[in-house]
Amino acid sequence: MSRYRLAPSPAQEAALREHCAHARFVWNLCVEQEAEWRPGRGKMPRFTERCRQLSEARADSPWLARGSVIVQQQAVRDHDKAMAAFFARTHRRPSWRKAGRDEGFRIVAVKSGDVRRLNRRAAEVRVPKAGWIRFRQSRPVPGDVKSFRVTLDQAGRWHVAFAAIPEAIPAPGNGEVIGIDRGVVVSAALSTGETLSAPRLSHGRQARLVRLQRKLAHARKGSNRRGKVKRLIAKLKAREADARKDWCEKLSTDLARRFDVIRVEDLKIGNMIRSAHGTVEQPGKNVRQKAGLNRGIAASGWGQVVSRLEQKAPGRVEKVSPAYTSQRCSACGHVDRQSRESQARFRCTACGFACHADVNAAINIAAGHAVTARGGFGLPRPLNREPQPVLLPAARNGLESLAFRRGTMSRSDGILPVPGRPGE
Numbered sequence: 001m002s003r004y005r006l007a008p009s010p011a012q013e014a015a016l017r018e019h020c021a022h023a024r025f026v027w028n029l030c031v032e033q034e035a036e037w038r039p040g041r042g043k044m045p046r047f048t049e050r051c052r053q054l055s056e057a058r059a060d061s062p063w064l065a066r067g068s069v070i071v072q073q074q075a076v077r078d079h080d081k082a083m084a085a086f087f088a089r090t091h092r093r094p095s096w097r098k099a100g101r102d103e104g105f106r107i108v109a110v111k112s113g114d115v116r117r118l119n120r121r122a123a124e125v126r127v128p129k130a131g132w133i134r135f136r137q138s139r140p141v142p143g144d145v146k147s148f149r150v151t152l153d154q155a156g157r158w159h160v161a162f163a164a165i166p167e168a169i170p171a172p173g174n175g176e177v178i179g180i181d182r183g184v185v186v187s188a189a190l191s192t193g194e195t196l197s198a199p200r201l202s203h204g205r206q207a208r209l210v211r212l213q214r215k216l217a218h219a220r221k222g223s224n225r226r227g228k229v230k231r232l233i234a235k236l237k238a239r240e241a242d243a244r245k246d247w248c249e250k251l252s253t254d255l256a257r258r259f260d261v262i263r264v265e266d267l268k269i270g271n272m273i274r275s276a277h278g279t280v281e282q283p284g285k286n287v288r289q290k291a292g293l294n295r296g297i298a299a300s301g302w303g304q305v306v307s308r309l310e311q312k313a314p315g316r317v318e319k320v321s322p323a324y325t326s327q328r329c330s331a332c333g334h335v336d337r338q339s340r341e342s343q344a345r346f347r348c349t350a351c352g353f354a355c356h357a358d359v360n361a362a363i364n365i366a367a368g369h370a371v372t373a374r375g376g377f378g379l380p381r382p383l384n385r386e387p388q389p390v391l392l393p394a395a396r397n398g399l400e401s402l403a404f405r406r407g408t409m410s411r412s413d414g415i416l417p418v419p420g421r422p423g424e
């Protein structure tokens with residue numbers, strides 16, 4: 001993710017805050033409209049219709065009219081995308097944005113001259129109604145910027161993130177197929193036998209996070225202390241998220257370069273995460289176990305890895321049914337729940353083949369088998385196939401160290417510059 005610290009002047013900051021307020025206001029209008037929908041009231045207005053409604057609102061409200069139409073239209077667009085993700089059942093329903101918590105807006109139709117370099121350290125970006133705002137060029141800015149997003153975090157820092165869809169990486173043409181299993185013991189296992197771990201916070205920082213969270217629970221609402229603790233927690237979490245994004249970029253680039261076809265499980269991750277909480281009418285079953293499993297999934301950033309792979313290796317990513325991949329023997333094809341000796345170990349009850357459990361699943365995924373069960377349990381694989389994940393202290397960067405050992409990637413030049421996420 002190409003994100004940079006923005007350094008607005010006080011006057012510019014006021015303009016940015018107003019953009020945030022407009023974006024939040026428009027987003028919340030969309031949320032309200034969706035919330036008021038009842039069966040039989042006809043179709044919800046979509047993007048075009050809402051933009052027309054926005055023009056009317058701007059004509060009525062001098063406060064809105066004063067703002068940027070791009071900022072406001074993009075808030076409608078963002079909400080539209082969020083609803084599409086909700087209907088695709090990959091994300092939760094978009095909810096209200098709160099002042100001080102969800103501050104940000106997006107600028108599109110960026111022209112090539114709208115981002116310019118000042119010197120080795122600094123660059124500036126043109127924001128409508130705020131002018132040129134400086135930012136620290138902590139890494140090269142992607143060349144072909146189409147849009148960017150400005151955000152204010154809870155620690156009071158402004159950021160700009162440039163979106164550029166990563167270029168497709170040409171297939172190596174070696175005919176090789178890889179299967180990846182999203183594991184919990186490790187973040188991902190490859191059918192080649194490699195196991196990869198997404199970076200997590202160091203032990204020291206994890207302990208600090210727990211201490212801070214305890215402090216937060218005791219701090220009085222609205223107190224200065226509470227605000228301070230919250231900012232510190234946000235900082236630690238941001239550090240972990242950054243490291244994970246970085247890991248995801250390197251992993252997807254490496255796989256797209258090495259293999260012609262990449263097979264992954266067809267999972268609706270958002271669904272799994274949501275199902276743990278259950279709904280009011282139907283509270284979740286085994287909430288505790290699933291919550292544990294889901295922590296592992298969310299932490300491994302699996303969704304990010306797959307969407308990145310689809311961009312870097314377009315048409316080369318195949319989703320296969322995840323049914324029984326963890327119970328099937330990759331050597332003889334025998335399916336038996338008992339073969340899964342433990343979270344980490346697979347030993348076939350028929351042929352005795354033994355393997356890392358996640359690697360065994362990855363080999364099944366690579367084969368792309370539509371496995372059917374023998375023995376009569378015709379249900380899809382249960383959600384809690386890994387009942388209690390063991391969260392191992394992961395290597396700082398599983399893939400890099402691994403690739404380094406294999407000698408396929410050099411630390412200095414083997415890694416592509418990190419592109420931004422599209423639509424961010």
Ligand SMILES: [Zn+2]
Nearest residue numbers: 329332348351
């Ligand atoms: Zn076997």
